[in-house]
Amino acid sequence: MRRATRFLPVFVLALGLGAAAPAxxxxxxxxxxxxxxxxxxxxxxxxxxxxxxxxxxxILTTIDLAVVETWKGPAAPASHFTLVQPGGTVGxxxxxxxxxxxxxxxxxxxxFLRGRPQAAGVVGMAQGKRAVLREASxxxxxxxxxxxxxxxxxxxxxxxxxxxxxxxxxRPIEDLRAEIRALAVGQNKKGN
Numbered sequence: 001m002r003r004a005t006r007f008l009p010v011f012v013l014a015l016g017l018g019a020a021a022p023a024x025x026x027x028x029x030x031x032x033x034x035x036x037x038x039x040x041x042x043x044x045x046x047x048x049x050x051x052x053x054x055x056x057x058x059i060l061t062t063i064d065l066a067v068v069e070t071w072k073g074p075a076a077p078a079s080h081f082t083l084v085q086p087g088g089t090v091g092x093x094x095x096x097x098x099x100x101x102x103x104x105x106x107x108x109x110x111x112f113l114r115g116r117p118q119a120a121g122v123v124g125m126a127q128g129k130r131a132v133l134r135e136a137s138x139x140x141x142x143x144x145x146x147x148x149x150x151x152x153x154x155x156x157x158x159x160x161x162x163x164x165x166x167x168x169x170x171r172p173i174e175d176l177r178a179e180i181r182a183l184a185v186g187q188n189k190k191g192n
Contacts, residue, residue: 026099030153031124033167037183039123040112042073045132045173046081048103053088059095061088063103065111071177072184073113081113081120099151101129108132110143110176126151132173142170 037043046065053061063083067075075081087097101122103109112128113120122128126149134141145168 026097026125026151028099028125028127028151028153029156031127031156033179034183034187035156036112036123036127037072037180038187040072040114040128042075042081042111042113042117042120043071043180043184044073044075044081044111044113045069045071046109046111048105048107048109049080051088051103051105053090055090058086059088059090059093060084060086061103065103068108069177071110071180075117079117081111081117083113083120083122085122096150099125099149101126101147101149103129110173125149127153133170141173143173143176144170 045068049064049066051063053059065081067077067079085100087095087100109132110130112123114123115121127146130146131144
């Protein structure tokens with residue numbers, strides 16, 4: 001009986017400390033580019049026009065995206081997509097969803113979206129948004145690798161052991177555009 005009494009406070013303390021620790025990350029299946037393109041209804045270069053967070057039983061963020069260039073799908077330049085996703089900041093309260101991409105007003109990005117323009121969703125969570133930046137030294141426009149957004153990415157079914165789980169290199173925009181358009185055309189031919 002004496003042993004159990006000594007163990008109980010240590011066990012309760014350990015249990016209490018474990019319960020107080022925040023969740024570390026989401027585990028997400030990594031998607032290769034052909035899968036991303038296949039799952040997306042729209043792949044486009046967009047400008048983030050607005051980002052607004054509000055309470056609705058939890059914090060939701062509404063993002064307005066203006067299309068600059070379409071690589072897959074029917075969206076025309078100057079058309080808009082509206083995304084609503086969990087997470088964001090309202091006042092001094094922030095809700096973080098690990099693995100969910102964040103948008104910043106004024107940024108340009110390549111996005112992989114599914115659904116209608118009025119209620120679209122990002123494919124692959126953080127994998128479905130890649131920042132577009134101009135390289136200061138060369139002036140080249142590069143598409144950055146996706147931000148992991150606090151998530152851990154694991155290989156999906158059919159992944160090769162030698163391929164990286166998560167793409168980590170920036171690419172010239174013209175190279176990514178050509179690859180995505182070729183994938184979209186190839187997938188359309190298989191579907192017909």
